[in-house]
Amino acid sequence: MNIGFIGLGAMGRPMARHLQAAGHALHVWARRPASVEDLPAVVWATPAEVGAACEVVFTMVTSSADVEAVALGEHGLIEGMAAGSLLIDCSTIAPEAARRIAGRLGERGIDMLDAPVSGGPQGAIDATLAIMVGGAAAALERARPLLEKLGQRIVHVGPNGAGQVAKACNQIIMVAAIEAAAEALHLSSAAGVDGGKVRQALAGGSAASRVLEVMGKRMVERDFAAGIEARLHHKDLGLVLAAARQSGVPMPLTASVAQQLNALMALGLGKNDTAALWCVLEAK
Amino acid sequence: MNIGFIGLGAMGRPMARHLQAAGHALHVWARRPASVEDLPAVVWATPAEVGAACEVVFTMVTSSADVEAVALGEHGLIEGMAAGSLLIDCSTIAPEAARRIAGRLGERGIDMLDAPVSGGPQGAIDATLAIMVGGAAAALERARPLLEKLGQRIVHVGPNGAGQVAKACNQIIMVAAIEAAAEALHLSSAAGVDGGKVRQALAGGSAASRVLEVMGKRMVERDFAAGIEARLHHKDLGLVLAAARQSGVPMPLTASVAQQLNALMALGLGKNDTAALWCVLEAK
Numbered sequence: 132m133n134i135g136f137i138g139l140g141a142m143g144r145p146m147a148r149h150l151q152a153a154g155h156a157l158h159v160w161a162r163r164p165a166s167v168e169d170l171p172a173v174v175w176a177t178p179a180e181v182g183a184a185c186e187v188v189f190t191m192v193t194s195s196a197d198v199e200a201v202a203l204g205e206h207g208l209i210e211g212m213a214a215g216s217l218l219i220d221c222s223t224i225a226p227e228a229a230r231r232i233a234g235r236l237g238e239r240g241i242d243m244l245d246a247p248v249s250g251g252p253q254g255a256i257d258a259t260l261a262i263m264v265g266g267a268a269a270a271l272e273r274a275r276p277l278l279e280k281l282g283q284r285i286v287h288v289g290p291n292g293a294g295q296v297a298k299a300c301n302q303i304i305m306v307a308a309i310e311a312a313a314e315a316l317h318l319s320s321a322a323g324v325d326g327g328k329v330r331q332a333l334a335g336g337s338a339a340s341r342v343l344e345v346m347g348k349r350m351v352e353r354d355f356a357a358g359i360e361a362r363l364h365h366k367d368l369g370l371v372l373a374a375a376r377q378s379g380v381p382m383p384l385t386a387s388v389a390q391q392l393n394a395l396m397a398l399g400l401g402k403n404d405t406a407a408l409w410c411v412l413e414a415k
Numbered sequence: 416m417n418i419g420f421i422g423l424g425a426m427g428r429p430m431a432r433h434l435q436a437a438g439h440a441l442h443v444w445a446r447r448p449a450s451v452e453d454l455p456a457v458v459w460a461t462p463a464e465v466g467a468a469c470e471v472v473f474t475m476v477t478s479s480a481d482v483e484a485v486a487l488g489e490h491g492l493i494e495g496m497a498a499g500s501l502l503i504d505c506s507t508i509a510p511e512a513a514r515r516i517a518g519r520l521g522e523r524g525i526d527m528l529d530a531p532v533s534g535g536p537q538g539a540i541d542a543t544l545a546i547m548v549g550g551a552a553a554a555l556e557r558a559r560p561l562l563e564k565l566g567q568r569i570v571h572v573g574p575n576g577a578g579q580v581a582k583a584c585n586q587i588i589m590v591a592a593i594e595a596a597a598e599a600l601h602l603s604s605a606a607g608v609d610g611g612k613v614r615q616a617l618a619g620g621s622a623a624s625r626v627l628e629v630m631g632k633r634m635v636e637r638d639f640a641a642g643i644e645a646r647l648h649h650k651d652l653g654l655v656l657a658a659a660r661q662s663g664v665p666m667p668l669t670a671s672v673a674q675q676l677n678a679l680m681a682l683g684l685g686k687n688d689t690a691a692l693w694c695v696l697e698a699k
Contacts, residue, residue, distance in 0.1 A: 248620075249617070249620025254620075282619075304592070304627065307594075308588070308595065310591075311592065311669070318584065318664050321662035321664045322580045324580040329572060335568030336538075337538075338584070338585040340624035341622070382601075384595055
């Protein structure tokens, strides 16, 4: 199959390579052409050209505006993709943006799935991502053989936008868990108690989590190299709080975590791992 | 061995029964004698009498003041326990209270361990508690065969008080995870997305946790029967914030969770499961 991939960063690149390894021909476009020079792929001059060459196109970019530009902008996918082709957007964007883009593509007979992922760069490399899908069931069934090359757990959450809602929930819970681990381990450190021992003691109980395993270890070892860059979580929590405001849902904990991420950004730590929330608590 | 047990509530009762099932003679005292009438145990009139009859005494009561009264108060354990005997306090109390009580008992040659547990009533019944131990290594080695009847994971965190510090960390992380799950699932519900599907989608990713499995399920099913009574978490977060203030550690997320627990208490939901933080967000 001819497959397009736009957004070849820390997540997108290993994902594209898995699709290629499965025997598909890879077509790409990149804002910075130098970034795809080393890829054994057909490089096109615009997203529209990628769309014209492919039955399925993946996008894995940063923001709602980025997906909108690539899909609907000048020389966007919509100008090239044929009726009956499929866009799978793995970016983390606003649910309403996902619905709007799907609606516009739908008018041309182009299917779209929002399929944001969880698991980070390591999950992308290991093809163990959790994939949260919003869109038509039939479109998911077409996409499933491809998604199975990328992840182990593919859940159809609901119609377009529902995948992004699930991803928003994922980010709320994950970043809150990172901040909670930072506050807890910081308190134990102030009490002169070894954070490594505390992590070990908690691993068997009700507080056990993936975050405590992975990010808790980074805090204790003061290893703040990303990982997942904190600036991306900062962006995601901005989306979440906008959605909360729009829906009239109170989110006091999420709001306090977002403030800590603001402080992290102000300290210039946005390219560090989100475990660097630890450093915000230390700031003198 | 003659073993004392004081505090025969939802946690203490199954713990005491496991010790008895292992062949030890059980000695008890209770503020309300009626509460132990059905136990096949020697019932004494004061903690001091329990202490005089036993080589090892367990306490599993609510607050720092409760442990202090039972251990050091009038007719307290300290008046009965012999030099060389051992107090194992499984209550969740302030680290400094644990250190102070251990210090007073130590003057009489009585050993003490702080050994708070995580896993809830079900963990107590299944003898799968995580046990976080503070105190002398030699005292822990004496206690270990007994603790192994109660839990699967026994971690020596450090000297007296360190077990309570680990438990404080456990509570911060656990209650924050409950509130984060409530906010996330509430947002998804407002967006018309099925909370059960969201939980399923998140289970494989970076947001996976015991809390999301257990408490997330309760929220989605609107089952708020305890479980762990929220009033106990309210008490625990009070201890945590007092320790944070004393140590000069900023805990903005923990503070916002504590406010939500205040609201939960004000709504009269303290005897519900902490999953009832969901209800605080719903309150009109």
